[in-house]
Amino acid sequence: VGHESTRRGALVVVEGLDRAGKSSQCEKLRDYLSEQGHTVKYIRFPDRTTPIGKLIDSYLRGSTDQEDHSIHLLFSANRWELAKSIQEDIANGITIIVDRYSYSGAVYSAAKANPTLSLEWAWQPEIGLPRPDICLFLSISAEEAAKRGGFGAERYENEAMQTRVRELFRTLFERQEDVSIIDAGKSLEEVSKDIQVVVSECVGRLGATGPLRTLGPLVN
Ligand code: ADP
Ligand code: FDM
Ligand code: MG
Numbered sequence: 001v002g003h004e005s006t007r008r009g010a011l012v013v014v015e016g017l018d019r020a021g022k023s024s025q026c027e028k029l030r031d032y033l034s035e036q037g038h039t040v041k042y043i044r045f046p047d048r049t050t051p052i053g054k055l056i057d058s059y060l061r062g063s064t065d066q067e068d069h070s071i072h073l074l075f076s077a078n079r080w081e082l083a084k085s086i087q088e089d090i091a092n093g094i095t096i097i098v099d100r101y102s103y104s105g106a107v108y109s110a111a112k113a114n115p116t117l118s119l120e121w122a123w124q125p126e127i128g129l130p131r132p133d134i135c136l137f138l139s140i141s142a143e144e145a146a147k148r149g150g151f152g153a154e155r156y157e158n159e160a161m162q163t164r165v166r167e168l169f170r171t172l173f174e175r176q177e178d179v180s181i182i183d184a185g186k187s188l189e190e191v192s193k194d195i196q197v198v199v200s201e202c203v204g205r206l207g208a209t210g211p212l213r214t215l216g217p218l219v220n
Contacts, residue, residue, distance in 0.1 A: 016138030138184035
């Protein structure tokens, strides 16, 4: 009788195209879960602060070029270098909200249409990483996204790339469990409410989910 072990935190990933509203919604979700009494961290990938992250940042800004497979593996390595601290935080009861994860990793690289860089190839290095308890895909049409202002100056912010990324996200998420597709074309507040419902339900069934799992191979 007595000592109850710490209830683990949840691993919540937010995915979607540029300007789908990921960063805005991550902040809102962090505030909401904090108000509910959870200890919450908000992190993002790429984490541009590490040595690997600095290489990625320079690539995204167009200051340096990198071979397609090579930069892909650096994006993955950037997740691997943080995997242990994520696992520890979750075990210690901290809920982590992640702005982009392995799904962006696989999809943006595969969208380059490099003949030896398929979605299957791109997914491989993600196998074994902490698996999200829930992945929220903020789905937005090209028209809605266009209303949210012009593209920035970074490498993948062009129409052709975004179109291929949109299609590949759909293909990938048809092959994943624990994904919730959120209509991100609604107002900030409406989207936020929809996310709160899904995440509350996920957090509520964590006891039945067991310990944090790891990402497995792509299923057909
Ligand atoms: P992302 O992180 O997915 O690129 P942001 O959260 O940075 O997206 O949002 C991109 C832009 O769109 C910002 O100017 C933001 O204020 C705006 N925005 C985000 N969500 C909505 C929404 N639901 N309706 C209208 N504008 C939005
Ligand atoms: N991106 C992001 C990748 O190509 N691979 C990855 O593994 C991740 C996490 O980097 F264009 C791309 C997606 C996007 C850019 O932009 C990061 P933000 O604005 O920092 O999310
Ligand atoms: Mg963002």
